[in-house]
Amino acid sequence: MAIPGNLLSPTTEMVDPNTSGWTTKLNCTISKGGGGRNGDGCLLVKSIAAGETQVRTVSSYTVTPSVTYQTFADASGATVPERIGIRWLDTAGAEISITWSLVTMTAAAAWHRISVAGTAPVGAAKAQVLLSMMTPAAPNVVSYFENVYLGLPLRTTGNLFGFGTESTEIDASGWTPEVNATVSRQVPVVSWAVDWYWAGGHTLAVTATAAGNAAAATVDRPSVTPGVEYLAYAYLQPPTLSSVAWLELRFYDANGNQIQATRAVLAPPGTGFYRQLLSAVAPAAAATCGIAAGLDGAAAGQVLRLETVVVRNLVPLVTGTVLPYSSSSFEQGTGGWTVTSGPATLARSTPWGAAAYSGNYSLTVTSATAATSTLRSPLAPVTDGVNWRAQIIVRHSVGSWTSVRVRTHWYDSGGGDLGTSTGLAYAVPPGSWYLLTSDATAPAGATQAAVEVVPVAAAAASVLWVDGVALWQVLPLIAVEAVSAGGYIQLTLRELPADYLISVYRITPDGARTLVRGPDGLINQQPIDSDAMVLEDHEAPIGVTVSYRIELYSTTGVLAATRSSEPVTLSLADINTSWLKDPANPQRNCLVLVQQAPEWERPIEQAAFVIRGRRNKVVLSGRRQGLEGDLAIWTRTDAEREALHLLLDSGNVLLWQAAPGMGVDDMYVSVATISEGRIGKLAQEQWRTWTLPLTEQDMPVTAGVNGAAGRTWQDVVAEFATCADLLTVYATSEDLLLDRRMG
Missing domain, CATH: 2.60.120.260 (Galactose-binding domain-like)
Structure with a gap:
């Protein structure tokens, strides 16, 4: 499966169907192995002689100086441990430097994660991934690699901490020793799930200096809001089964004084990694928060390891519950x-x-x-x-x-x-x-x-x-609201059963059912990931009374329950206007003033044959095609003109919706070469006249509604210190919304 945001191709990531994405760099040969987790294939690396072996990606990937990048892979090697690195190259392909991970603490045949992150140095234009076996003592020593990622750091959406504190893939500077401890980084052998991309590689190691209690705390203290409930968690690895390992969520006032601490003690079933959760409501004077972790009654040299440290706004077990978590x-x-x-x-x-x-x-x-x-x-x-x-x-x-x-x-x-x-x-x-x-x-x-x-x-x-x-x-299980100013119907679903599947239909007066579009495309037996769901149906018709039918499935194809909404109708304040919408990007939708409706044509492919001795030609026809014509519209302000350009720039299939009674049904269209002209000679005149050549299209069925995917301004604040920092990362505010970064 493709890792989200991966710069590497699927072939390079999965080593399927071949090893064409990889080449040797030092003291080894490569071939395709079997038994991988992300597809069956994996990269088999065999040493030629004693000494370190290295392989690299064939391709180099564009990077931006001063931007942080992460790489990880799953590795398996029973003989020697491994490490992973990012090789930084200049515009000529010359090596500038390499950011190496620490070496895995032991060799292990089980699949385990190796990872590192680093900032692209000045002059860097490209990067390659390096995979290394550390100093085999002889030839023919074998290690395996797969599930390789290179891209922007993968962090937990909604985390108040930035990537550097959540993960120690860069360094341990987000933490400080507090009591009887040192902090460092280690790479233990840990078998994370193949599709769990937020953990692995480096962990924070809190080491007890002497016998007694030991603790470390975050240096990073993100802002919080008094009265808001927060959830904190981290993966903890205690040194022994009997260890008293704990995690603490702390709140501080504006002067940095600690005013509240809530602790949760891990009850470990073993000495692996276990996610410990805890929650607390920020007190009245709270301005910032932090995390602490430690061991009570530790022996000298004992180590508590932490991975994936998160503090975020609490998502309740049931939407609207008044009981604390x-x-x-x-x-x-x-x-x-x-x-x-x-x-x-x-x-x-x-x-x-x-x-x-x-x-x-x-x-x-x-x-x-x-x-x-x-x-x-x-x-x-x-x-x-x-x-x-x-x-x-x-x-x-x-x-x-x-x-x-x-x-x-x-x-x-x-x-x-x-x-x-x-x-x-x-x-x-x-x-x-x-x-x-x-x-x-x-x-x-x-x-x-x-x-x-x-x-x-x-x-x-x-x-x-x-x-x-x-x-x-108890609120209605289903509620609808017509937001006519925005041209959409808001659909709110509550008390949805976990682990079920859902389909959402829009029903028109003639009984026709049309699937409603969601983030993953048309909502047709899609998994339910929350007990509440709010949908905006931007494709609902104007001036037509519609209702919604919800179907809940216990498993694929097994209908368990249905729900139906009240009828609702969208209106259009001015019949001379119409909507042009991008179904996948509703933030681009435009309300435009119609100058003249199209004069429609319906082309058809035909071939005419003259038959000797016959008066009439024989004409062979294909099926008559959809409507084609030119829509003439006006934009009245510079803002409307810029918005229309943004809508048309993508070349996506659009939805044209006119007022009822105008003789035009809702229509999906593609827009060919457009013309934009002035309506007068005055340079300051903002009105423009447009001609949009339309060709009727089928409804796009696979496109999902783009959105922030759970990101909030807190995620931006956690990653960027100032607004000026955003200017070199995002070209537009829409790119910021969708987290589309330059380069």
């Missing part, structure tokens, strides 16, 4: 839950990954006797008079449980008890996770509420796991 997913403890009655006790599940539906831990409920217990979450803000839904996800662990009831307990602003909803009781058989919900309307005066879980144990020593808790106001 810590009380919903139990990643750092029991989340403030209490037992208000009964013999049950609460604890975070252990070890990491043993019992979890969301994240890596759950709430473990243990009842020593056969009895009923009541568990209560912390209070969360609610609005009275509206419907609220409580949700838990539970699994029967051991023992026997008669039932589990889910309900909501209401309180006023002073903490006064306003009663408890009846809730619903469910049977929970062993073997699976079950999603349990109950709805209730908040009584008058309610401003706070807690989720209550009432499990009934039928035997002593019964254990129940609880995870994925949420409490949210």
